[in-house]
Amino acid sequence: MSRLIVVAPGVSSIQDIGRFGLQRYGVAPTGAMDTGSLRRGNTLVDCTVGTPVIEIGPLPARFEISGAPIRIALTGAPRTLSINEKNAALDQTHVIREAETLTLGSARGATFSYLCFEGGLLAEPQYESSSLDERAGFGSPLKRRLQEGDILEIPSATAWPSERSAANPQSGLFRHDVIRVILGPQDDYFFPETISQFLSTRWRIAISSNRMCYSLDGPKLAHAKGYNIVSDGTVKGSIQVAGSGQPMVLLADRGTIGGYPKIATLTTVDMDRFVQIPPGGEVRFEAISVERAQSMLRTQAAHTALALKAASNPRGVNEDALISENLAGSATNALDPAAFD
Amino acid sequence: MYTIPRILACGDSALSVEFGDDIDDDINTRVLSLDRNISRQMIAGVIETVPTYRSLLIHYNPFMTSYTSLKRDLIPLLNNQQLSQIDTNRKWSVPVVYGGSFGIDLEMLASEKNLTENEFIKRHCQVEYRVCMIGFMPGFAYLGGLDPSLATPRRKHPRPDAPKGTISIGGEQAALQSVVGPSGWHWIGQTPLEVYAPDRHPMCLLDPGDIIRFYPVEQEAWSHESERCAAMICDAAK
Numbered sequence: 077m078s079r080l081i082v083v084a085p086g087v088s089s090i091q092d093i094g095r096f097g098l099q100r101y102g103v104a105p106t107g108a109m110d111t112g113s114l115r116r117g118n119t120l121v122d123c124t125v126g127t128p129v130i131e132i133g134p135l136p137a138r139f140e141i142s143g144a145p146i147r148i149a150l151t152g153a154p155r156t157l158s159i160n161e162k163n164a165a166l167d168q169t170h171v172i173r174e175a176e177t178l179t180l181g182s183a184r185g186a187t188f189s190y191l192c193f194e195g196g197l198l199a200e201p202q203y204e205s206s207s208l209d210e211r212a213g214f215g216s217p218l219k220r221r222l223q224e225g226d227i228l229e230i231p232s233a234t235a236w237p238s239e240r241s242a243a244n245p246q247s248g249l250f251r252h253d254v255i256r257v258i259l260g261p262q263d264d265y266f267f268p269e270t271i272s273q274f275l276s277t278r279w280r281i282a283i284s285s286n287r288m289c290y291s292l293d294g295p296k297l298a299h300a301k302g303y304n305i306v307s308d309g310t311v312k313g314s315i316q317v318a319g320s321g322q323p324m325v326l327l328a329d330r331g332t333i334g335g336y337p338k339i340a341t342l343t344t345v346d347m348d349r350f351v352q353i354p355p356g357g358e359v360r361f362e363a364i365s366v367e368r369a370q371s372m373l374r375t376q377a378a379h380t381a382l383a384l385k386a387a388s389n390p391r392g393v394n395e396d397a398l399i400s401e402n403l404a405g406s407a408t409n410a411l412d413p414a415a416f417d
Numbered sequence: 418m419y420t421i422p423r424i425l426a427c428g429d430s431a432l433s434v435e436f437g438d439d440i441d442d443d444i445n446t447r448v449l450s451l452d453r454n455i456s457r458q459m460i461a462g463v464i465e466t467v468p469t470y471r472s473l474l475i476h477y478n479p480f481m482t483s484y485t486s487l488k489r490d491l492i493p494l495l496n497n498q499q500l501s502q503i504d505t506n507r508k509w510s511v512p513v514v515y516g517g518s519f520g521i522d523l524e525m526l527a528s529e530k531n532l533t534e535n536e537f538i539k540r541h542c543q544v545e546y547r548v549c550m551i552g553f554m555p556g557f558a559y560l561g562g563l564d565p566s567l568a569t570p571r572r573k574h575p576r577p578d579a580p581k582g583t584i585s586i587g588g589e590q591a592a593l594q595s596v597v598g599p600s601g602w603h604w605i606g607q608t609p610l611e612v613y614a615p616d617r618h619p620m621c622l623l624d625p626g627d628i629i630r631f632y633p634v635e636q637e638a639w640s641h642e643s644e645r646c647a648a649m650i651c652d653a654a655k
Binding site: 096097098099100101102103202211212213214258260261305306307308309310311313314331332333334338341342343344366367369370373374377 | 429430431440468474550552559621
């Protein structure tokens with residue numbers, strides 16, 4: 077076992093695929109904001125997709141290793157990564173040795189990065205998840221965000237024939253143009269003109285945005301039948317229109333129940349692209365049917381599975397090593413669409 | 418209540434079955450009844466359900482089912498659905514210290530309604546409340562059944578950090594808040610009952626459909642009542 081010492085955490089927390097089954101008691105799933113980057117990183121380090129990782133926000137961060145070497149991969153937001161002041165590639169595995177430092181620059185044009193570890197960082201899941209949920213009192217090994225001086229236990233690296241890398245399988249991830257949505261469930265609380273206005277506006281992600289909710293700056297949207305609905309359930313991607321007329325996109329750490337009309341919901345195919353838009357970034361929405369959204373999701377999953385399969389192969393194929401390590405077999409979990417949430 | 422429930426897409430991984438658009442016991446009973454039927458049936462692709470006042474939110478895995486096929490799977494449940502009795506309507510007696518620093522808005526609310534504080538407390542205690550839904554925050558219980566004479570519109574500006582155990586009124590709804598968090602409701606009292614605790618079994622003492630009665634206790638009785646509540650939670654775990 078090795079130790080990762082948090083020298084400068086930026087804004088980071090431990091997240092995995094999320095905690096499901098407790099929304100009926102008011103506990104949100106939380107989990108990684110950008111689940112595609114979580115899956116890619118965990119696949120690179122040969123873990124199942126839901127393994128806990130460190131989600132790192134846009135600020136610079138720094139870690140130091142103590143003990144035996146560990147293997148990492150950093151996915152998500154474009155930013156500089158250096159190992160002992162030497163530049164290192166994103167979307168690639170790296171071995172880091174005793175006393176070496178891992179330095180992340182500021183995120184560029186996106187928000188979240190995922191620092192993934194071979195063997196997964198040591199945690200005791202509660203309700204099958206280690207994701208941080210401060211309000212509900214869940215999170216392992218920490219029930220709060222990372223702080224300077226924290227020490228996390230990481231399994232030591234094993235011998236690999238060569239390191240793995242992934243061409244970004246979601247090419248276009250950081251093109252922030254159009255995000256597809258499905259209208260409703262309360263689009264009937266808005267005039268048709270208001271829905272057209274919602275779909276034709278270039279919205280700006282508010283500075284106040286966080287893991288709970290991204291507010292959208294732009295025109296105020298008028299409610300046709302008042303703004304007090306009988307409170308009902310929310311999902312990741314619900315777009316509520318508050319009493320003030322400002323749309324708010326509810327995300328991983330949202331309240332499970334909301335009392336404002338929901339004009340539309342983000343599609344899963346565009347969710348990761350949306351959550352990576354940094355505060356101040358712009359977005360436009362396009363409405364599609366739920367049937368189309370689901371068929372696009374299946375196509376995307378097939379493409380992602382192929383890209384991840386490629387990512388799980390070492391560079392320069394060494395067939396003997398492949399067979400002995402059973403890499404393809406170990407990647408199966410990560411590629412199973414059923415494991416996707 | 419709608420004659421035919423409405424099924425609404427909530428994105429591509431959830432749908433809502435809506436039985437009406439107001440707060441009403443019959444509507445909520447239908448929601449809870451469908452919730453229990455679904456949990457008994459094990460419908461393909463259903464991940465979890467969230468019962469609320471007037472609708473049931475169903476989260477599903479879009480790789481295991483689709484909007485169209487899940488809707489088809491739900492139709493027989495909706496057609497055959499009887500207004501069944503809710504089989505887990507357990508009853509809880511919940512102690513409350515009203516007013517003073519435990520319920521900073523009680524004095525103002527009572528005087529607004531030309532009631533003495535005691536009369537206000539009596540009206541708050543003499544009815545049975547139904548837990549209609551739990552959510553927004555962990556363990557936050559939305560209660561139906563408030564005496565209409567006590568209804569008070571929510572505050573214009575929510576306040577941060579309502580203490581855990583806060584008993585509050587917002588519009589025609591009453592609530593029992595279990596963890597510290599913001600609230601735009603009026604705070605009339607506080608209970609030592611810990612509805613929610615992440616490391617405990619049961620994590621959340623209440624379930625939608627449960628019945629609650631409040632009884633007033635003096636501030637001095639707080640620790641004694643806490644013990645009684647802890648024993649109640651122990652019994653529930655058995």
